[in-house]
Amino acid sequence: MHVTTPAGWTVRAVGGDAPPHLAARRVPATVPGCVHLDLLAADLIPDPYLDANEALLHWIGRTDWRYEAEFHVDGEVAGELDLVAHGLDTVAEIEVNGRVVAATRNMHRSYRIPVAGVVRPGRNELAVTFAAPVPAAERFSAELGELPQVNTHPFNAIRKMACSYGWDWGPDVATSGIWRPLELEAWNGARIAAVRPLVAVDGNVGTLTVHVDVQRAxxxxxxxxxxxxxxxVSLPVTIPAGETSAVVKLRVPDVRLWWPVGYGEQPLYDVEVTLSDAAQSLDTWAGRVGFRTVALDVEPDADGTPFTLSVNGRxxxxxxxxxIPDDAFPSRITRARLAERLTQARDANVNLVRIWGGxxxxxxxFYDLCDRLGLLVWQDFLFACGGYAEEEPLRGEVIAEAREAVTRLTPHPSLILWNxxxxxxxxxxxxxxxxxxGDRTWGWGYYTEILPAIVAELDPTxxxxxxxxxxFTPGVHPNDPAHGTMHIWEVWNREDYTTYRDYRPRFVSEFGFQGPPTWAxxxxxIHDEPRRPDSPAMLVHQKAEDGNGKLERGxxxxxxxxxxxxxxxxxxxxNQARAISLGIDHFRSLGALCSGTVLWQLNDMWPVTSWAAIDGDGRRKPLWYAMRRSFADRLLTFQPRAGGLALVAVNDSDEAWTGGVMVTRRGFDGSVLDSAALSMNVAARSTVELPIPHDVAVAGEVRDELLVAEGGGEEAFWFYAEDVESRLPAADLxxxxxxxxxxYQVTVTAGAVVVxxxxxxxxRVAPDAVVDDMLLTLLPGRTAVFTIATAAEVDPEAFASPLVLRSANQLLSS
Structure with missing residues (x-):
């Protein structure tokens, strides 16, 4: 097979709302890419991520765009020649030498278009014209019938990245462009159309069943x-004349199992498939697999309906x-950027990433990195927060898209759930x-019939x-805490974050609390002068409904x-960090009742106040450090129980956790008011509650005291009063x-009071500076050492500035 990539791309506006100075102007274009990035690279628009520029650029989504390039063919075309578009965003018409060869309307699938009869020797012209994405969605919505959704634009009527139309954390920058590679493929005789390697494990023997589909010339x-x-191990299988598929089953002895991070290693096995006829090799496919089993337990029990994922029986x-997509313009997300972001997740003790359906x-x-890092992947099909028509032409697009996605992703051991x-x-x-x-379709048939049937056919593993x-229980509300998965959004929207403790969920697949991006x-x-939470550009970068009001009330x-x-x-x-830490600690303290907690959200796609732990420039917010602590293999946490305060020891490791824990009630000056020595014996992968003696647990003066637990290399703190009600003094450092x-290194010793x-x-000192730890509580006389990685040459004392070296004490004394 020979692959040619068209070159010399340009893009121009050909209809819609383009300003006069851009009408019909040819702009150099990058493929893969999108029109926003091409206009930005040509210095024809301001950066949509800065200040209030977003609204200035809405016209781009109401403009038709035409991409043009050329390619050369030496001599007459012999055999098959396909134009392969791996990703077109979204409603497009493709022309070769002035002839329309295809029309597309789905960003989430690829297209293979035969063009041998249209291509000529020598120079050829290629054009892709994109209909303006905002009017296209509006037109499709009118044709299908309006269905409910949560946005300004009817994203649910078009198979396009939903958050391209804006979200409560994302900009409204509806894109157009060739967002994944576009190539010409020449082939003869036959080619490999699809490979689905499915794994099974029985004892120490792995079975690899390789399903191969071929296309004949x-x-x-x-x-x-x-x-x-x-x-x-290798095995040839014959495809008889006229047939187009084969199944090759390989038996791999002494197979090494793939495990999620924290449970074992992540061995991967190379797989190669070769297609040949009697004369020659025609095509090859290469990929990697990992041998593991995965199961989901949703069998009703005494507490309701669990949602427990198991890997290799554990x-x-x-x-x-x-x-969420790591950029509103996905074509500029590189492997290096994904590696950084997913490594940040793993380093925060994360073991599962849910790819959200919008x-x-x-x-x-992405999936290859998760395979290597041991991060489990929960994959949503791409439906979010709206009703979706089940009639044509949407139905056919959904089926084609889902079949392609399932086929493409089956090799990856990290993928463990379709949703x-x-x-x-x-x-x-x-x-x-x-x-x-009313009585119209809205997606139920997709979720309960079409999609599960596709998974059962193509990926029954x-x-x-x-x-x-x-x-998972007929007649039970879909967000019932006792059954299956739940989303908790009363907290943040209406309730204080301490309300997390009122829930006893089986699995929390969304919960979150907002905070701003890092200072840098x-x-x-944002360059407002002065900056305020409600200054103009700040509000542009706060997309949540009444977001600032909820921050203030929270x-x-x-x-x-x-x-x-x-x-x-x-x-x-x-406050964001404390809210999420409280939630995670509570959910983990429930032991086997709750089998998972999935934070909304890891990342951002632009600079914005949001629920993310890592902001739009890839910097770790304080929340990231709180999440890392709360997701640690071993956790001590004080939790209120019916009989009073308890210390809960969570051991999510393969070794028993034993030893003594000293619990002390102290004044803010560090003085010990009462104490108790507890014995801890926590089996592997289990949780134990340790009652605290009443005299130790109950404060004499709640405004001046805290409870401290220390043992097994971990510590926990319980402040009896909220900061606004306490008498926590100014820090003496x-x-x-x-x-x-x-x-740089910053060594901080607490003086006479708790910090x-x-x-x-x-x-705040250097934009590239990253500190190794954060949100530490120090008893009087104790020391913390912060290590800061940066290439900047600065005065070390800048890290001791009151706006850099921060504590909760400052907020009470300011």
């Missing part, structure tokens, strides 16, 4: 041979994060959709869930009203800052 009907090789507590099926690089939709079943029940829908949240990210993107029960913008930034960042290899949530906001 017109008039070709010869016998073919498929040879599959893996782990030193239940796995999901320490998860939700994933985004995209990610690149091969039908995000919040659509819940929305149908609770979001007042029924009057608008993995479980399927109809949606998230979903109860915020100040790079802060009020816990921390004083900030007096400055800098204090607002620190307080809301700290001895600070030494110095340059060290690779950056709560000590942090070095290093990016």
């Amino acid at each position: 017109s008039g070709s009907d010869s016998e073919l041979t498929v040879l599959a090789e893996a782990a030193g 239940p796995v507590f999901a320490r998860g994060v939700n994933w 985004g995209i099926y990610e690149s091969e690089d 039908g939709c995000n919040e659509n079943i819940w929305g149908y029940e609770d979001w007042d959709w029924k009057p608008l829908i 993995r479980p399927y869930s109809a949606g998230s949240p979903y109860s 990210t915020l100040t790079r993107a 802060l009020a029960p816990h921390l004083p009203r900030p007096r400055t913008f800098e204090d607002w930034h620190w307080a809301t960042s700290l 001895a600070v030494k800052a110095e340059a060290v290899a690779g950056g 709560r949530d000590l942090a070095v906001l290093a990016d």
